[in-house]
Amino acid sequence: MTVVNKSLVRFLLVLLRKDAEDLQAELEWGSSRPESRWKLDASSRSDPRLGDVVDGNTVWEECLTSCENKFYLKYMDKFPDSCYSLNQDPDHTPMYARGKAQGYGT
Numbered sequence: 001m002t003v004v005n006k007s008l009v010r011f012l013l014v015l016l017r018k019d020a021e022d023l024q025a026e027l028e029w030g031s032s033r034p035e036s037r038w039k040l041d042a043s044s045r046s047d048p049r050l051g052d053v054v055d056g057n058t059v060w061e062e063c064l065t066s067c068e069n070k071f072y073l074k075y076m077d078k079f080p081d082s083c084y085s086l087n088q089d090p091d092h093t094p095m096y097a098r099g100k101a102q103g104y105g106t
Helices: 006-016 020-032 066-078
Strands: 095-098 101-104
Touching: none
Parallel strands: none
Antiparallel strands: 095 101
């Protein structure tokens, strides 16, 4: 049985329709969160720009919090080539979308 998370699908559709200016605004919001890895290391960094790579990570990855990054790495290992909900622990309540099927869990 496939479970479709309609709010996730709506979010992805909105994200896919964004232009570079909107994506840059999202990046700036993510990097300014108090717990983002970018913000915590802000003393040695300038403002993030689309396409930046830092220590082998995309600027998007650097804007994650430590917890989000931990979950992201687990999701990448368990559910490659998918879209993830990084506020859900993949070991307990995985939430991801892959190809045509969206799902809760495995």
